[in-house]
Amino acid sequence: MKILIAKHIGFCPGVKRAYTMAIEAFDKNPQPVYLLGELVHNHQAVKMLVEKGARLEDEVERIPDKITVVTRSHGLERKTRKKLLDKGITIVDTTCPRVRKVQSLAGELEKKGYTMIILGDPNHAEIKALISELSSKPLVLGKNSTDWGKKLNALPENKPLAVIEQTTFPQQQYLDFCRLLKEKNRTNRCLIYNTLCPETEHRQNELNSYLQTGKIDIVIILGGKHSSNTRGLYLVAKDQAPRTIWIEDPNEVEKSWFQPNQTILIVSGASTPDCAVKELVEKIQ
Numbered sequence: 001m002k003i004l005i006a007k008h009i010g011f012c013p014g015v016k017r018a019y020t021m022a023i024e025a026f027d028k029n030p031q032p033v034y035l036l037g038e039l040v041h042n043h044q045a046v047k048m049l050v051e052k053g054a055r056l057e058d059e060v061e062r063i064p065d066k067i068t069v070v071t072r073s074h075g076l077e078r079k080t081r082k083k084l085l086d087k088g089i090t091i092v093d094t095t096c097p098r099v100r101k102v103q104s105l106a107g108e109l110e111k112k113g114y115t116m117i118i119l120g121d122p123n124h125a126e127i128k129a130l131i132s133e134l135s136s137k138p139l140v141l142g143k144n145s146t147d148w149g150k151k152l153n154a155l156p157e158n159k160p161l162a163v164i165e166q167t168t169f170p171q172q173q174y175l176d177f178c179r180l181l182k183e184k185n186r187t188n189r190c191l192i193y194n195t196l197c198p199e200t201e202h203r204q205n206e207l208n209s210y211l212q213t214g215k216i217d218i219v220i221i222l223g224g225k226h227s228s229n230t231r232g233l234y235l236v237a238k239d240q241a242p243r244t245i246w247i248e249d250p251n252e253v254e255k256s257w258f259q260p261n262q263t264i265l266i267v268s269g270a271s272t273p274d275c276a277v278k279e280l281v282e283k284i285q
Contacts, residue, residue, distance in 0.1 A: 014096035040271035075129025120166030223269025230269030
């Protein structure tokens with residue numbers, strides 16, 4: 001077998017930054033440090049932090065007062081921040097700078113009178129944090145594109161629109177929505193911003209380049225099943241690769257998946273540790 005490993009693997013810069021900030025918080029505090037939800041969408045990465053002494057908690061109410069809390073890299077809702085501060089908690093905010101940049105952009109566009117359209121999962125922490133920064137309720141369009149047209153038609157035609165996207169939204173769906181805007185003749189008074197994280201875009205484009213060679217027999221995607229950017233990689237691969245397998249843990253690999261003389265491509269989500277990719281390669285070998 002031939003094993004190919006994508007160039008863009010392991011932690012993206014935003015995840016590396018969040019992970020480093022979390023480690024520094026543990027080193028500086030003699031008291032227990034809490035993680036408010038999963039720092040990143042990868043069980044292995046979070047497990048590595050818990051093994052270093054972090055305590056994982058999803059509810060602010062269950063966290064002791066006057067303690068240090070590391071918040072997730074996807075962003076922090078305003079109401080959650082207030083709850084933490086009311087408890088005298090020291091906040092280590094690891095929000096990715098690219099996520100924060102999108103929040104600022106959305107706020108500026110709203111102040112200028114634009115009706116906001118957000119492409120993203122309404123239940124994702126990044127989108128919840130983004131919405132909390134806005135004064136009015138935006139139109140959030142998820143990955144199910146079947147209702148996009150109906151919801152778009154419900155918006156007043158005389159109001160200017162501004163489109164932004166979740167930083168880990170699948171690139172193909174962003175392009176699909178842009179085409180829909182043209183079909184509906186809604187581009188005249190509409191600003192469209194491609195706020196997809198460059199790292200996410202690089203990984204999707206690199207995967208596309210490999211698949212277009214026609215030489216890949218199996219694509220193995222390593223990353224959390226609740227990771228949006230990893231799902232984007234899966235969507236890119238599943239329609240082009242002869243076989244696409246998405247796993248969270250290298251231990252899921254089975255010998256029966258492979259045949260002699262196959263070419264296998266390994267790609268990973270942006271919150272998957274380098275060590276997990278290395279372990280996956282060793283398992284396959």
